[in-house]
Amino acid sequence: MTTLPTTSNGHGDPALNGHGDGPHHDVYDVTIVGAGPTGLFSAFYAGLRGARVQIIDSLEEAGGALTAIYPEKYIYDVMGFPRVLAKDFVEQCLIQSQRGQPTVHLNEEVRELERLPDGTIRLGTTRAERFSRAVIICAGVGAFEPKRLEAPGIRDLEGHGVHYFAKRVEDFRDKHVVIVGGGDSAADWAVTLEPVARHVTLIHRSKFRAHESTIAELEASDVDLRYPGCEIVSVGAGESGHLSAVTYRDAEGTETTIPAEELIVAIGFVADLGPLKTWGFELQRNQIVVDGTTMATNIPGVYGAGDIVAYPAKFKLIATGAAEAVTAVNHAITHIDPKARLDAGHSTTIMEKREKAVR
Ligand SMILES: Cc1cc2nc3c(=O)[nH]c(=O)nc-3n(C[C@H](O)[C@H](O)[C@H](O)COP(=O)(O)OP(=O)(O)OC[C@H]3O[C@@H](n4cnc5c(N)ncnc54)[C@H](O)[C@@H]3O)c2cc1C
The missing domain is CATH 3.50.50.60 (FAD/NAD(P)-binding domain)
Structure with a gap:
């Protein structure tokens, strides 16, 4: 770009x-x-x-x-x-x-x-x-x-693993990446980073609103899709003060914690x-x-x-x-x-x- x-x-x-x-x-x-x-x-x-x-x-x-x-x-x-x-x-x-x-x-x-x-x-x-x-x-x-994600402690992690704009693909190489959102930006970043990152999880609370062709690409990819009804409830940091995990709640109310070194929040503006x-x-x-x-x-x-x-x-x-x-x-x-x-x-x-x- x-x-x-x-x-x-x-x-x-x-x-x-x-x-x-x-x-x-x-x-x-x-x-x-x-x-x-x-x-x-x-x-x-x-x-x-x-x-x-x-x-x-x-x-x-x-x-x-x-x-x-x-x-x-x-x-x-x-x-x-x-x-x-x-x-x-x-x-x-x-x-x-x-x-x-x-x-x-x-x-x-x-x-x-x-x-x-x-x-x-x-x-x-x-x-x-x-x-x-x-x-x-x-x-x-x-x-x-950008609309901010509401989760305890997340503001302190902006610039330390929490992104509202993702710029360079290389920053995500070999990382555990979690993306939140269901629009074009979230879907686009998920398919772009999937071949580069160690693992990409896309979390969204309803249906995807992205362009049809991007959704098809997403579904054919190895992106770990957690939707609908999934929402991030908390974030965790390691000793260095950098993001290390996120916890999301699914539609049944079960909470799951997954590793996350980088979190891209793309939930609109x-x-x-x-x-x-x-x-x-x-x-x-x-x-x-x-x-x-x-x-x-x-x-x-x-x-x-x-x-x-x-x-x-x-x-x-x-x-x-x-x-x-x-x-x-x-x-x-x-x-x-x-x-x-x-x-x-x-x-x-x-x-x-x-x-x-x-x-
Ligand atoms: C869904 C959608 C589809 C559209 N499709 C088309 C289309 O097909 N064809 C078409 O011609 N038009 C389309 N439009 C309309 C088009 O997007 C707008 O006419 C166009 O974006 C206007 O450009 P702008 O530069 O005036 O304002 P904007 O694109 O709104 O840009 C304004 C910029 O000013 C910045 N800004 C505002 N206040 C401040 C401040 N106080 N300090 C610093 N920065 C500030 C904002 O952050 C923003 O980046 C569409 C609009 C929407 C919502």
């Missing part, structure tokens, strides 16, 4: 700008809140226009709803792809988003947004304070977070619009009201695009989000530099001009 590098971007050393007498901050041109398809396309387009960009998402992986809700579902209505799996589409969006080498902050939720007296926007996140001349909110239905409601936006049914011509919100310098925005005749689709991203970026660029062209032309024209300027 393509992942986003979390390095600084390629526009030279970050300029350090101050605000009055206060401390000096690294101020980006454009900050994008949300790395769903709209946020990724906004990052690409802002990079194309020469902006220094950072992108922030609460999830550990980019892709928004496509990654969190339907990675294995086919999409039929995005340009250029007659039929594409959501996770494969995200992969292409990620590659495209990297053109301008944006700085990427994953696993980081934006909690506060404030416009400072000099017009700079300050974003308070779960990890840092970030500053920007313009902001594009691409927050979809809110910050996604919850989205929380929470903090965004307090940032001073005009809201309409959990969406930010924007000007349909400019994608500007009621806060100067802050634009919106994708599922989060409301304007007359809004469609909640990936394709419309991409168009809104272009509009939002172009207006953000002229907000930052009123002398900049609103319509910079086609991508080839923009690229050629930039290449000439570098020569």
Whole structure:
């Protein structure tokens, strides 16, 4: 899978700008809140226009709803792809988003947004304070977070054998792996890890909801299936403080303890619009009201695009989000530099001009 590098971007050393007498901050041109398809396309387009960009998402992986809700579902209505799996589409969006080498902050939720007296926007996140001349909110239905499994002591084992995102297959080689869940992610990880791990057990409390072909693959594999009616009730750790066992209860109420060096919990995600409601936006049914011509919100310098925005005749689709991203970026660029062209032309024209300027 393509992942986003979390390095600084390629526009030279970050300029350090101050605000009055206060401390000096690294101020980006454009900050994008949300790395769903709209946020990724906004990052690409802002990079194309020469902006220094950072992108922030609460999830550990980019892709928004496509990654969190339907990675294995086919999409039929995005340009250029007659039929594409959501996770494969995200992969292409990620590659495209990297053109301008944006700085990427994953696993980081934006909690506060404030416009400072000099017009700079300050974003308070779960990890840092970030500053920007313009902001594009691409927050979809809110910050996604994995649903946590409720079992005594399990929180303490996050990062010590308990995973809500599994990244590298090699981390599971020759291990006793237990996976919880019945959707695409759980089934996908079970069939992927079965040839690599020492033993894979998949525990689920009802019927599998994964793609038919993945379920068929699962049933033909050596994955140890414990379902329906099975739920994890407790976890155990060894002397090193790493996960060593899980205990599950079956439909008859019998409790069984099995060895588990790694536990992947894939029971879905919850989205929380929470903090965004307090940032001073005009809201309409959990969406930010924007000007349909400019994608500007009621806060100067802050634009919106994708599922989060409301304007007359809004469609909640990936394709419309991409168009809104272009509009939002172009207006953000002229907000930052009123002398900049609103319509910079086609991508080839923009690229050629930039290449000439570098020569
Ligand atoms: C089951 C299902 C099937 C669908 N099928 C299709 C389809 O076939 N074709 C189609 O065009 N559309 C489809 N859609 C709709 C499509 O998924 C959305 O239109 C699209 O995901 C919107 O993209 P987005 O980037 O605006 O928001 P999202 O994909 O929701 O991404 C928003 C991102 O912002 C992050 N975020 C939010 N708040 C914060 C914060 N405060 N701090 C940090 N990060 C934050 C979230 O974690 C998330 O990653 C489907 C939707 C669903 C639910």
